[in-house]
Each structure stands twice: as C-alpha cells, then as structure tokens.
Amino acid sequence: MINDDTLTLYYYNDGLTDGERKQVESALRNDTALAARYDALCRQMSEWSDPEVPTAPPHLVGRWHDSIDRAARSENAAPAIKKHGPFQFFSFAWGGAIAATLVLGVALGMFFSGNDVIPTPDGTPVEVIQSALVPSSFTRGLQVHLRESQWELASLPADASTDSTQLLMQIIEQNRMFERAAKQNNTPNVARLLRAFEPILMRLANEDIAPEDAEALRAQLAFELNVMLTKLASDPSKEAHTT
Amino acid sequence: MVAVLKSLDSPTQAEFHEVIAARADRWYAACLRITRNPDLAEDAVQDALLSAWNKRHQFERSARLDTWIHRIAVNAALMLIRKAKPATWEPLESEVPDDTPTPDVIHAIEALNTDLAEALNQLTDIERVCFVLKHLEQWRLKEIAQELDTTVGTIKQALFRAVKKLRVSMADLRSQ
Numbered sequence: 001m002i003n004d005d006t007l008t009l010y011y012y013n014d015g016l017t018d019g020e021r022k023q024v025e026s027a028l029r030n031d032t033a034l035a036a037r038y039d040a041l042c043r044q045m046s047e048w049s050d051p052e053v054p055t056a057p058p059h060l061v062g063r064w065h066d067s068i069d070r071a072a073r074s075e076n077a078a079p080a081i082k083k084h085g086p087f088q089f090f091s092f093a094w095g096g097a098i099a100a101t102l103v104l105g106v107a108l109g110m111f112f113s114g115n116d117v118i119p120t121p122d123g124t125p126v127e128v129i130q131s132a133l134v135p136s137s138f139t140r141g142l143q144v145h146l147r148e149s150q151w152e153l154a155s156l157p158a159d160a161s162t163d164s165t166q167l168l169m170q171i172i173e174q175n176r177m178f179e180r181a182a183k184q185n186n187t188p189n190v191a192r193l194l195r196a197f198e199p200i201l202m203r204l205a206n207e208d209i210a211p212e213d214a215e216a217l218r219a220q221l222a223f224e225l226n227v228m229l230t231k232l233a234s235d236p237s238k239e240a241h242t243t
Numbered sequence: 244m245v246a247v248l249k250s251l252d253s254p255t256q257a258e259f260h261e262v263i264a265a266r267a268d269r270w271y272a273a274c275l276r277i278t279r280n281p282d283l284a285e286d287a288v289q290d291a292l293l294s295a296w297n298k299r300h301q302f303e304r305s306a307r308l309d310t311w312i313h314r315i316a317v318n319a320a321l322m323l324i325r326k327a328k329p330a331t332w333e334p335l336e337s338e339v340p341d342d343t344p345t346p347d348v349i350h351a352i353e354a355l356n357t358d359l360a361e362a363l364n365q366l367t368d369i370e371r372v373c374f375v376l377k378h379l380e381q382w383r384l385k386e387i388a389q390e391l392d393t394t395v396g397t398i399k400q401a402l403f404r405a406v407k408k409l410r411v412s413m414a415d416l417r418s419q
Contacts, residue, residue, distance in 0.1 A: 004403075004406075004407070005399075005403045008402070008403060008406050009399070012377060012378075012384075014377075014383055014384050015384045015395065015399055041410075044410055044413065045378070045406075047413075048359050048378060048379075048409070048413075049378070049379075051272075051357045051359045051360065051379070052357050053268050053269055053272045054268065054271075054272055054275070055268050056267050056268045056270075056271035056272075056288075060267075060271070060285050060288070061263065061264075061267050063285075063289070064263050064267055064288060064289060064292055065260055065263055065264075067289055067292055067293060068256060068259045068260065068263070068292060068296055069256070071293055071296045071297070072256050072296070176286060180282065198289070198293070199293055202290070202293040202294070202297065203293075203297055206294075206297040206298070208297070208298070209297075
C-alpha cells in the first residue's frame with residue numbers, strides 16, 4: 001500500500017531509492033484510485049509552487065545598495081594605507097584618519113551638527129537638531145556599546161581566526177540592536193552612522209582578509225569609534241530645538 | 244597572476260547594484276518566509292550581500308550572481324533564525340505550534356499576501372523551514388539535513404507533516 005508520504009517523495013523526485021520509484025510507477029499504472037490521489041497531490045503542490053513575491057520596502061533596498069558602496073569604499077581605503085613600507089604605522093594612521101573622514105564624515109556631520117531641514121505641513125522649512133533628541137539613557141547605552149566594541153577590537157588577535165570572526169559577528173549583532181533602538185528613538189542619523197560601521201566590521205570578519213588589511217581596518221574603526229565617543233561625551237542631550 | 248585574473252573576473256560593484264535592483268524582492272521574500280521576522284529577513288539579505296561582496300573572487304562566472312546571492316541569503320536566514328530561537332531546532336519531532344505571532348510577524352506575513360503565506364503560519368518552525376527549502380527553494384533533502392544539522396529521516400517527517408497540514412489548511416482557506 002503506497003501512502004501519501006511516499007507519493008510526496010515521488011513528486012519531489014527525492015528521498016526514494018530507484019527500486020522504490022519503480023514500485024510507485026508501476027502502482028500508478030495499475031491502480032486508478034492511487035493515480036487519482038497522486039493527481040490531486042500534484043495539482044495542490046503545483047498551486048503552491050509560484051507564490052506571489054512581495055516588494056521589499058524601498059528603504060531596505062536603498063540600504064542594501066548603500067552597503068555595497070560602503071564595502072567597496074572601505075576596501076579601497078585599506079590597500080591605499082599599506083603602500084608605505086617602513087613608515088607603515090604612521091602612514092596607516094594617517095590613511096585611517098583620511099578614510100574615516102571620507103566614509104563617515106558626512107554622516108557624523110549630519111548627526112552632530114544635526115540640522116536637518118524638514119518641511120512642516122504648511123511647507124515652512126524647520127530645522128530640527130537631531131542630536132538633542134537622543135534620550136540620555138540611550139546615549140549612555142550607546143557609549144557603553146562603543147567603548148566595549150573599541151576594547152574588543154583592540155584585543156582581537158592579529159590573524160583572522162574563527163574566534164575573532166565570532167566576536168566580530170557579536171559586535172555586528174549588538175550594533176544592529178543599537179541601530180534599531182536609534183530608529184525607535186527617532187534618531188535616524190545615529191542609526192545611519194551605526195549602519196556605516198557594518199560593512200567595515202563584516203570585511204574584518206572575513207577569514208580571507210590579509211593581516212595588513214585587517215590591521216588597517218581595525219585602525220580605521222578605532223579612529224571612528226573614538227570620534228563618535230568624543231562627540232557623544234561633549235554633546236550631552238538637551239531639549240529639542242526648532243527654529 | 245591567476246589571482247589577478249580571477250579578481251578581474253569578479254562581479255563588479257555595478258553588477259551587484261544591478262542584481263539588487265532586479266532580485267532583492269525575491270531574496271527578501273525567501274528570507275521572510277524562513278524567518279517570519281522582517282528585521283531578521285533584512286539582516287539576512289544584508290549579511291548575504293556583504294558576504295558575497297567579500298567573497299566575490301570565489302564566484303564562478305558559469306553561475307548566476309543573483310542565484311549565488313539568493314543561496315547565501317537563505318543560509319544567512321537559517322543561521323539567524325537558529326541563533327534567535329535555538330530551542331526550536333532541538334525537538335525536531337515536536338508538534339508544538341509556534342508562539343502567537345507578534346504584530347511585526349503578522350505584518351510581514353500579510354506582506355507575502357497569499358493563502359500559502361497564511362497556511363505556512365500554521366506550521367512549526369521546523370516544518371515551515373523544511374517545506375520552504377524543499378518546495379520553494381528546491382533543495383535536496385540531504386542538503387537540508389546537512390544545513391540543519393540533522394538526519395534525512397527527520398527532515399522527511401517534518402516535510403510530511405508540513406504537506407499534510409498545508410493540504411488541510413489550504414482546502415479550508417479555499418472553502419471560506
């Protein structure tokens with residue numbers, strides 16, 4: 001007696017031995033009731049085969065495009081840093097500073113000078129100081145996360161290993177939690193800034209990365225985390241301002 | 244020299260943008276079906292893109308870039324769901340249904356906008372994942388078992404339960 005489970009595997013052409021397949025084929029030829037049951041199964045299964053594909057939210061698609069651009073930028077920044085042989089440390093420190101300025105300068109500027117012009121319902125532009133909208137508890141949590149990330153990155157082994165990859169993936173996950181919290185706190189610029197770290201962290205987590213590239217990326221991240229922490233410390237949250 | 248030639252043959256930034264524009268909806272839908280969580284689906288696609296970008300020199304030109312990223316995205320979604328709910332993957336034979344869906348999940352499932360999406364909601368995580376990977380993603384049973392770190396027999400049982408439940412719930416939905 002051939003049951004529906006066997007017919008399901010026969011439909012998928014997977015999970016049955018040649019002998020079992022032949023047995024089903026023969027039974028389908030000789031047993032009209034079984035053949036009818038199989039037809040019904042096939043009809044239902046094929047109805048499920050091409051479900052409607054929803055459109056991904058446009059802001060997510062935009063973010064995915066951005067992540068490729070950022071990954072490409074961080075990659076281009078790293079090789080430029082390692083060309084200076086004997087003065088490698090000083091040159092990559094300079095390179096790190098320049099790369100950091102290029103990659104995150106715009107985002108930092110938007111966040112900390114923070115003047116986004118938004119239209120009011122009557123069309124009058126209003127400047128909102130975004131940084132002033134960051135709740136202090138969120139800022140404190142963010143500072144702890146950034147400090148811990150800084151410490152963890154500094155203590156990463158020089159060579160790429162499974163342990164360091166796992167640690168970096170944890171930092172990425174925490175970063176995403178803060179990014180979501182930033183979105184919920186109506187601070188999209190902070191979220192954007194945190195998102196900007198991700199391609200660099202992901203590249204660092206790649207086990208194929210050359211040690212000198214990893215070193216350059218760590219320097220870049222250390223610099224950026226420092227800038228963000230300094231600014232957070234000197235830019236305490238106050239009230240929201242509109243002009 | 245080989246490495247240089249290989250890197251010259253890697254997919255370009257423009258090609259990545261092209262496939263994102265053309266196929267991101269499909270990657271997102273696949274990840275949403277697996278995770279039932281818009282945040283995890285978003286992260287899975289993001290992880291897949293960055294991982295594909297970092298490993299683009301390994302991409303074989305005989306394959307399709309969008310299919311390659313799709314597969315990486317599905318793997319990333321599986322990894323994220325296992326991290327988010329590790330207990331789900333232990334009692335694979337369990338018939339315990341999922342937790343009540345959160346508003347986020349309901350919204351995500353509504354976005355899929357099909358009877359099938361609604362019916363998939365009635366399955367346990369393991370049943371849903373096995374069905375999605377087998378039926379929609381067309382993975383071999385062996386591959387699913389390897390990816391979920393279990394046996395082919397366990398995957399078959401989860402798949403059978405999924406198909407049975409779906410046949411009943413789809414028939415109910417049609418008759419409403």
